Amino acid sequence: MFIDHEYIYKILEETKNPSNEEIKEVLNKAKKREGLSYKDIAILLQAEDEKDLEEIYSLAGQIKKDIYGKRIVVFAPLYVSDYCVNNCVYCGYQRDNKFNRRRLTMDEVAEEVRILEQMGHKRLALELGEDPVNAPIDYVLECLDTIYKTQNANGEIRRVNVNIAATTVENYKALHEKGIGTYILFQETYHKPTYDLMHPKSIKGDYNYHLTAFDRAMQAGIDDVGAGVLFGLADPRFEVLGLMMHNAHLEEKYGVGFHTISVPRLQEAKGVTLENYPHLLSDKMFKKIVAILRIAVPFTGLILSTRETPAMRKELLKYGVSQISAGSSTGVGGYKEREEGKETKQFKTNDERSPIEILKELLNDGYIPSYCTACYRKGRTGDRFMQLAKSGNIKYVCEPNALMTLHEFTLDYGDKELYDKAQEIINTEVESIEREDIKSYTKESLGKMKSGERDFYL
Numbered sequence: 001m002f003i004d005h006e007y008i009y010k011i012l013e014e015t016k017n018p019s020n021e022e023i024k025e026v027l028n029k030a031k032k033r034e035g036l037s038y039k040d041i042a043i044l045l046q047a048e049d050e051k052d053l054e055e056i057y058s059l060a061g062q063i064k065k066d067i068y069g070k071r072i073v074v075f076a077p078l079y080v081s082d083y084c085v086n087n088c089v090y091c092g093y094q095r096d097n098k099f100n101r102r103r104l105t106m107d108e109v110a111e112e113v114r115i116l117e118q119m120g121h122k123r124l125a126l127e128l129g130e131d132p133v134n135a136p137i138d139y140v141l142e143c144l145d146t147i148y149k150t151q152n153a154n155g156e157i158r159r160v161n162v163n164i165a166a167t168t169v170e171n172y173k174a175l176h177e178k179g180i181g182t183y184i185l186f187q188e189t190y191h192k193p194t195y196d197l198m199h200p201k202s203i204k205g206d207y208n209y210h211l212t213a214f215d216r217a218m219q220a221g222i223d224d225v226g227a228g229v230l231f232g233l234a235d236p237r238f239e240v241l242g243l244m245m246h247n248a249h250l251e252e253k254y255g256v257g258f259h260t261i262s263v264p265r266l267q268e269a270k271g272v273t274l275e276n277y278p279h280l281l282s283d284k285m286f287k288k289i290v291a292i293l294r295i296a297v298p299f300t301g302l303i304l305s306t307r308e309t310p311a312m313r314k315e316l317l318k319y320g321v322s323q324i325s326a327g328s329s330t331g332v333g334g335y336k337e338r339e340e341g342k343e344t345k346q347f348k349t350n351d352e353r354s355p356i357e358i359l360k361e362l363l364n365d366g367y368i369p370s371y372c373t374a375c376y377r378k379g380r381t382g383d384r385f386m387q388l389a390k391s392g393n394i395k396y397v398c399e400p401n402a403l404m405t406l407h408e409f410t411l412d413y414g415d416k417e418l419y420d421k422a423q424e425i426i427n428t429e430v431e432s433i434e435r436e437d438i439k440s441y442t443k444e445s446l447g448k449m450k451s452g453e454r455d456f457y458l
Helices: 005-014 020-031 039-047 049-066 106-118 139-149 167-177 190-200 209-213 215-218 236-254 284-294 310-319 334-339 355-364 382-391 395-413 418-432 438-451
Strands: 071-079 123-128 159-163 225-228 261-262 303-305 323-325 368-370
Touching: 005 039, 020 049, 020 236, 039 236, 039 284, 049 310, 071 106, 071 139, 071 225, 071 355, 071 438, 106 139, 123 139, 123 323, 139 159, 139 167, 139 303, 139 310, 159 236, 167 215, 209 395, 215 225, 215 236, 225 236, 225 303, 236 284, 284 303, 284 310, 303 310, 310 355, 355 368, 355 418, 368 395, 395 418, 395 438, 418 438
Parallel strands: 071 123, 071 323, 071 368, 123 159, 225 261, 261 303, 303 323
Antiparallel strands: none
16 A cells, blocks of 8 residues: 555654754745755654744745635535434544534535525535435435535525545546536545544445545546545554655655645544644644645645634734634534524534635635636636746636635625725736736726626636
């Protein structure tokens, strides 16, 4: 198997207590965009000196700025079923938890989608537990149909990423045919002894089947996949190197690695406490990991959810995070429940702000919030996206698209304060677009939106 445990143990042992000179050498290599070896990444993971950490943060911030500019992609999760046959130790949906399980009807899915559209969302992450009887693949496909066809005034969901359990090539083909965006699956932990311990007597307990899910997705034609681990289950240094080995495997075999990496930290959930987890991440280690991931895989999107506090999210945006959720509910039917004042959650969240509040802070901090879904609709996925990103040409479409979707959001959902803040940034940024044809198209589209037209993109 391509996650070489013995090799990871070996290089973590060899790179203990790296010198300032060794760390500097790796950072200089990273500055040249030459790519990093597993040993290089291990050296950075073992850095503890504050000056070294500041250099790591600084380089990560510079790489992010060079590649992503000021854009921050905004999305929301949609939980549709909490039925689950697995008994994952860390999860509130675990089979042995006794509570009234729920699966949304299509009318209820549509209701959740309309609420999300009223919040201004254009891209969602579809989430559900694993249960082949109560939530089979046909249910997932029906949910996708319902989400895409549910429209509400100017509201529409233009892209759905899907986070479902590891499945077959046939099922991945069915997802691909429905026009999903990214297929997301967290390995939870790459450390097999821990994986086995955390997934007792369940379908998900097959480490290798879970690990090779992206291979089957790629074989089915899904070329954008999103990985992640649940930080807190095993040694975080091992997890980062596992992520890098997994990414390298996909690049070598299919020509493209992860489109995104998510970095959730273990949180309390129904029936789950944080006791007896020796590898819980300190804030210091968490920040270091995010920065190192940005350095190690510069063109991969890094996703941060509302598990983290507003302060932590604000800080990690500087070091590498490029996508954040906003206004999230992590319960099945949670958006409707929240309106009724009785929301339930799958796990503890720490950022309860509305999308408008989050967008105001992003604008105040100099970012451009983006609801863009153009790459998926234009076929810029997989290796085509990576080629554009690595050549630097992606910037010619991403920033104008971000400006146009921000303008659209503020017209339809923003208050006066948000509208004024956004207009100030849009008017400045549109003038800095280098290509005159793109600048002209963007200005023309912004004007048409003020007249009531919608959905302009490059």
